Amino acid sequence: MRREVLADLSAVAELARLIAPALRPGDQLALNGPMGSGKTTFVRALVEALGGDPACVSSPTFTLLHRYQARLPVIHVDACRLDGWPQLAALGVDDDIAADGVLAVEWADRVAEALTPTWRLVFAHAAVGRVVEIAGPLRQNPVR
Ligand SMILES: Nc1ncnc2c1ncn2[C@@H]1O[C@H](COP(=O)(O)OP(=O)(O)O)[C@@H](O)[C@H]1O
Numbered sequence: 001m002r003r004e005v006l007a008d009l010s011a012v013a014e015l016a017r018l019i020a021p022a023l024r025p026g027d028q029l030a031l032n033g034p035m036g037s038g039k040t041t042f043v044r045a046l047v048e049a050l051g052g053d054p055a056c057v058s059s060p061t062f063t064l065l066h067r068y069q070a071r072l073p074v075i076h077v078d079a080c081r082l083d084g085w086p087q088l089a090a091l092g093v094d095d096d097i098a099a100d101g102v103l104a105v106e107w108a109d110r111v112a113e114a115l116t117p118t119w120r121l122v123f124a125h126a127a128v129g130r131v132v133e134i135a136g137p138l139r140q141n142p143v144r
Pocket residue numbers: 006007008009011012033034035036037038039040041042059106123128129130
C-alpha cells in the first residue's frame with residue numbers, strides 16, 4: 001500500500017499513466033472514497049491513458065454502467081445506488097464482459113463480495129487536492 005498526494009488533475013493523469021500500461025484484460029479496479037474525492041476523475045484519466053477519449057467519461061451514477069473504447073475496453077460502474085452485485089449482473093456485467101476489458105467500480109465496497117480487484121484505490125479529500133492509497137497490482141492476469 002502506498003499513499004500519493006494528487007495535488008491537481010495533472011497528478012491524477014500522471015497516476016493513470018503509471019497504472020494504465022500494467023493493465024490486462026480482466027483486471028478490476030476497486031475505487032473507494034467519499035463523494036467528490038476523485039473516483040470518476042481517475043477513471044477519466046485512465047481512459048485517456050489507455051488511448052480513449054476522456055470526454056466520453058462521465059459518472060454512471062444513474063445509468064449504473066458505461067463502456068468506453070480504448071486500448072482495452074473500460075467498463076465503468078458506479079455501485080453507489082446498487083443493492084449488491086445481482087442488480088448489476090442483470091444489466092449485463094458478467095464474467096465475459098469483465099474478462100475482455102478492464103472493470104472500474106466506484107463505491108466498490110458495496111459490491112466487494114463480487115469483485116476480485118487487481119487494484120484498490122482509496123481516495124480522500126486533502127488540504128490541497130486529494131490523496132489516494134494505492135494497492136496493486138494484487139495479482140497478474142495473463143497477457144492475451
Ligand atoms: N486530485 C484532484 N485535485 C483537484 N481536484 C480534483 C482532483 N480529483 C478530482 N477533483 C475534482 O473533484 C470533483 C469531484 O471529482 P469526482 O471524480 O467526480 O469525484 P467522485 O467520483 O469521487 O465523486 C471534480 O470537479 C474534479 O475535477
